Amino acid sequence: xxxxxxxxxxxxxxxxxxxxxxxxxxxxxxxxxxxxxxxxxxxxxxxxxxxxxxxxxxxxxxxxxxxxxxxxxxxxxxxxxxxxxxxxxxxxxxxxxxxxxxxxxxxxxxxxxxxxxxxxxxxxxxxxxxxxxxxxxxxxxxxxxxxxxxxxxxxxxxxxxxxxxxxxxxxxxxxxxxxxxxxxxxxxxxxxxxxxxxxxxxxxxxxxxxxxxxxxxxxxxxxxxxxxxxxxxxxxxxxxxxxxxxxxxxxxxxxxxxxxxxxxxxxxxxxxxxxxxxxxxx
Numbered sequence: 001x002x003x004x005x006x007x008x009x010x011x012x013x014x015x016x017x018x019x020x021x022x023x024x025x026x027x028x029x030x031x032x033x034x035x036x037x038x039x040x041x042x043x044x045x046x047x048x049x050x051x052x053x054x055x056x057x058x059x060x061x062x063x064x065x066x067x068x069x070x071x072x073x074x075x076x077x078x079x080x081x082x083x084x085x086x087x088x089x090x091x092x093x094x095x096x097x098x099x100x101x102x103x104x105x106x107x108x109x110x111x112x113x114x115x116x117x118x119x120x121x122x123x124x125x126x127x128x129x130x131x132x133x134x135x136x137x138x139x140x141x142x143x144x145x146x147x148x149x150x151x152x153x154x155x156x157x158x159x160x161x162x163x164x165x166x167x168x169x170x171x172x173x174x175x176x177x178x179x180x181x182x183x184x185x186x187x188x189x190x191x192x193x194x195x196x197x198x199x200x201x202x203x204x205x206x207x208x209x210x211x212x213x214x215x216x217x218x219x220x221x222x223x224x225x226x227x228x229x230x231x232x233x234x235x236x237x238x239x240x241x242x243x244x245x246x247x248x249x250x251x252x253x254x255x256x257x258x259x260x261x262x263x264x265x266x267x268x269x270x271x272x273x274x275x276x277x278x279x280x281x282x
Contacts, residue, residue, distance in 0.1 A: 001032070001058050006079045007072075012058035013051040013080045020111065021088040022267070023049040023081060025096030027250075028119075028192045029158075029185040031057030034093070037256050042264065049088065051080050053096065055188040068191045070122075070199045074102045087111045089267055093252055094119050094165075095192050098199075101232075104213075105205055112212040112270040114263060115232065117225045117249050119192075122199040123206075124227060134227040138164075142193035145186055154186035155179060161189060164222065165249045206235040213239045214266040216259065218247030225249055240266070 001012040014032055016039055024035040032050035039048040052059035053073050062068050077099060081088060087109045092100030097118025104113050121138060124131045141164045148157020159171040162182065171179065213236045217229040233241035242262045247255040 001052070003058070004079055004083055006076045008063040009054060009060035009076070010058075011052065011054070011060070011076045011080060013049060015047060015049050015084065017047040019046050021049050021084060021086060022046045023051065023077075023084075023088040023090050025051060025053065025077065025090070025092040025099050026056065027094035027096055028189050029056075029161075029182055033057065034252070038091075038252075038260065038263070041260055046089075046267075049080070049084060051077055053077075053099065055185075055191075061188070062191070067198065068195050070099055070102045070195045071106075073099045073195075074106065077103060078106075078108060081108070089270065090114070091263070092116065092118060094249065095196070098196055101206075102199065102201065104209055104211055105201055110211045112214070112266065113209075114214045114216065114266060116216045116252060116259075117218070117221060117229060118232070119196055119225065120199070120201065120228055120232075121193075121196040121224065122201055123203055123231065124224065125197065126200070126202045127231070131227055131231065134224045137222070138224045142190070142197070145193060146190045149186050149190050155183040157186050158182045158189070167248065203231055203235045206232060207237065209236050212266075212270045214262070215239055215241045216244065216251070216262055217241070218244050218249065218251045218255070220246060220248045221251075222249060 001014050003010050003012050026034040032052045035050045055061040062072055089112045090100050090110050091114040093116040097115040098120040101115060101118050101120055104110060124135050141160055144160035145157040148154045162171040215229055215233050233239050244251050244255050244258050252259050
């Protein structure tokens with residue numbers, strides 16, 4: 001992994017290959033390793049750039065003393081993109097999707113944008129159309145994670161988090177070392193929830209985006225994630241939405257082949273990426 005210093009924190013990233021840059025932002029409690037199947041399956045038409053967000057993988061926790069914001073992770077990502085140079089094809093999953101959307105709304109030059117169930121909960125909270133009612137269940141999860149941090153029972157909070165996104169019993173099915181590693185991530189997960197709650201962005205802001213955008217979701221995802229996806233697909237001009245049958249929120253992991261086919265088709269349709277292809281699965 002390579003590193004840059006940004007705002008008092010070391011941010012890690014990995015670059016592989018040559019060509020147009022495909023930059024990828026992982027979900028909460030994951031890391032740049034999440035994108036290895038994409039790197040391994042896309043052909044040599046791309047250089048892949050995977051970034052560890054604050055407090056994930058090899059990146060330092062956010063060192064600030066004020067409340068953490070989406071803009072803080074977005075600024076760290078922007079610093080890495082400035083280092084590698086040139087417009088990129090930006091992909092973000094879940095929290096990484098919320099960061100990617102924030103970057104796009106800030107006016108970051110992008111060759112294309114792919115959002116995989118972005119957890120931009122603030123869009124629902126700030127919606128004048130009344131879709132904030134979808135947030136009740138996800139705020140319950142956020143409260144469980146925060147309570148786990150405050151009481152010292154971080155495993156209980158993360159069990160609620162994992163089962164919400166991956167289905168009942170998902171936490172119990174994890175090996176003990178994975179449960180312990182995820183429990184240690186609870187403070188960062190709580191920060192992500194707070195950041196997603198407090199961002200001022202709105203669906204109206206998304207109407208001014210002028211970048212080729214693909215929105216991917218699963219047909220078995222949660223109500224808030226589905227609601228955000230549907231509203232974003234309506235708001236972003238020219239946005240294409242693809243729904244992966246049988247998939248939930250963690251679709252890049254659980255349904256890698258259909259996900260990669262949809263991503264490759266999107267990249268192939270954008271300027272400068274006409275040769276996007278997938279290698280056969282091993």
